[in-house]
Amino acid sequence: MSRDTLLRVTGVGKRFGGLQALTDVNLAITRGHIHGLIGPNGAGKTTCFNVITGLNQPDSGQFELAGKSYSPSAPHAVARAGIARTFQNIRLFGDMSALENVMVGRHVRTHQGVLGAIFRHPAAREEEVQIVAHAQALLEYVGIAHLAQRTARHLSYGDQRRVEIARALATEPLLLALDEPAAGMNATEKSELRDLLIRIRDKGTSLLLIEHDVKLMMGLCDRITVLDYGKVIAEGTAAEVQQNPAVIAAYLGVEAA
Amino acid sequence: MNTHHSPLRIIFFALLLLVFPVVASQFGNSWVRIIDIALLYIMLALGLNIVVGFAGLLDLGYIAFFAIGAYLAGLLASPQFAVVIESLQMEYPTAGDWLLQLAGEAVAAQGIHWSVWVIIPLAALVAGIFGALLGAPTLKLRGDYLAIVTLGFGEIIRIFMNNLNGPVNITNGPQGINLIDPVRIGGVSLAGEAGSGGVVQVAGWSMPSVNAYYYLFLLLCMLTVFMSQRLQHSRLGRAWIAIREDEIAAKAMGIHVRNMKLLAFAMGAAFGGVAGAMFGAFQGFISPESFTLTESIAVLAMVVLGGIGHIPGVILGAVLLAALPEILRHTVEPIQMALFGHVWIEAEVLRQLLYGLALVLIMLVRPAGLWPSPRQEDRPLAGSDTQTGAA
Secondary structure, three states: OOOOEEEEEEEEEEEEOOEEEEEEEEEEEEOOOEEEEEOOOOOOHHHHHHHHOOOOOOOEEEEEEOOEEOOOOOHHHHHHHOEEEOOOOOOOOOOOEHHHHHHHHHHHHOOOOHHHHHHOOHHHHHHHHHHHHHHHHHHHHOOOHHHOOOEHHHOOHHHHHHHHHHHHHOOOOOEEEEEOOOOOOOHHHHHHHHHHHHHHHHOOOEEEEEOOOHHHHHHHOOEEEEEEOOEEEEEEOHHHHHHOHHHHHHHHOOOOO | OOOOOOHHHHHHHHHHHHHHHHHHHHHOHHHHHHHHHHHHHHHHHHHHHHHHHHOOOOOOOOHHHHHHHHHHHHHHEEOHHHHHHHHHHHHOHHHHHHHHHHHOHHHHHHOEEOOHHHHHHHHHHHHHHHHHHHHHHHOOOOHHHHHHHHHHHHHHHHHHHHHOOOOOOOOOHHHOEOOOOOOEEOOEEOOOOOOOOOEEEEOOEEEEHHHHHHHHHHHHHHHHHHHHHHHHOOHHHHHHHHHHHOHHHHHHOOOOHHHHHHHHHHHHHHHHHHHHHHHHHHHOOEOHHHHOHHHHHHHHHHHHHHOOOOHHHHHHHHHHHHHHHHHHHHHHHHHHHHHHOOOOOOHHHHHHHHHHHHHHHHHHHOOOOOOOOOOHHHOOOHHHHOOOOOO
16 A cells, blocks of 8 residues: 555454444555544444553454554553544643643653652753743643643643643654544534644644544544445545445435335 | 742741641650651652542542551561571471572571661662552552552552461561661761660750651651642643643644553552651551551542642641641540549541541532642733733
8 A cells, every 4th residue: 555654554354242333444645644433323433442452462463553553452552652532522630730741751762760750860850841831842742731730620621631631742752642622522623623623733743532522523534444334335535434335325325115 | 030028937847847836745755756757748749649630630649658667677687587587487498498599597597687778768668669569450450449449459469478477487466576676867866876865866856766767867858848839830740741641642743641640659659668667667566557548548639638639738738637636636635624523435437537527628628628729720921921922
């Protein structure tokens, strides 16, 4: 396929008891693209997402990120490899401030251990300063620098989303995976989110996006994969997918003969 | 960085801490002794605070690490090791002779008497290893289930100590280990030299033994506070708190949850081990009775009552719960005798009554503890005191 494939998963299968949630799913995300994953409810989008990010263990499949194969056996290993994610129902560290949440995102790219913590030698102090600066810069990037010291739990819904995205960006991901980032947002918030995602893409981070808002997705995504009943039924640009009879059938039902 | 105490207040507070035993011992050594024990409890509570407060792992068997530290001091700084060799020779002559060869005649006659400088790091290390070992099987458990399993582990350690007097006598069973060496620093015994009546001479100053221990424990406590504080405001502390807040999100952020939990168990246990070794040396005698489930719960109550996860709160909780019962014991009955000429309520009864009342009241009125972490809304906003937001 393309010379510049960032993430390539092939032949992914996942079964929950009697339910075959994913069957032979293939997905290839091009570097610098926003890649959408859509499908009707229960199509397996979130399962696919969880498998890629290591939260659910796949029964089968090959996983390759930036030309290197990785094993999605543990979420922390996937984060280290370069995929960061957000959650459908926002999962912030509620008692920590917005800034501290983003600082936690730096964990995987920093190294100080017990001795560094206790003795705070110059290297440890330097790293801590870097962590704060990086986190503060990210909060500014997503537009909520003024809320840095607020407790995450008390932020508004839209701002919590932004903190979550900033926290994921703090891990310096190659691929940022967002699970329904626009859920529950009003039109203004959606358009702000859209601008933010495009800015992130233009800075060189690829995105994988699950979203129900098809209108938002069509304008935003460079490529879209459509899942139904755990299988890929279509793949292509927004325009191609829209025309695809299988997709229309999946969303609207088959026309009576 | 996080607090802005005036230097004057700090100096005043330091002076207060330094002068306290000198004043208190005028009214009898038992007052200083109470505070000595309270200081040990502060160390314990701060250690448990790392596990329960930071990492959010409800540990009901924490006193086991206190026991391990105490028994380590008991074995390595008392005549007990001579008993161990003798008993091993009786039971398994070959192994006993081998151990005798290894340890030497002097040890077989007098036991091991290592210096406190060896005992303290060793207690931290051994307790830390046990902390990680006992933590390992519990990694997938949360909340109530974790509490029950750790409770079991705590009891297992105590029962071991109670029964390891046969076939080979290691811990002397329920009788406990006696004649543990007092702490000796630079040739000065903190228990006072024999025949001095418990008076310690340091550089021309003389003070009661309990005062000398007070200064040692105060120093260790300050070290513990310092280390907890530094750990809390570090990459590791943030990772622990992240795990406490949301384990799945913490994993997704690349935190190696298993290792961080083990580290929390080990660090917490290490503080408990040091406190235990000091307890052994201070009392000179230890037995399994000191390490019951009630003690685990008492330490947990200190953490919860004071303000879980907040270091000053935990210290307050430890001081209150450790000192109050002792103060009651020393005051309630004499006061009643003086007032009525008769003891109406025994101190122990009153202690339990107040203890229960305090816990119920705290749960009702201040569920986050007496002195919880300041709400983050109280902090100044980033943009108001620095210009980072506008840069």
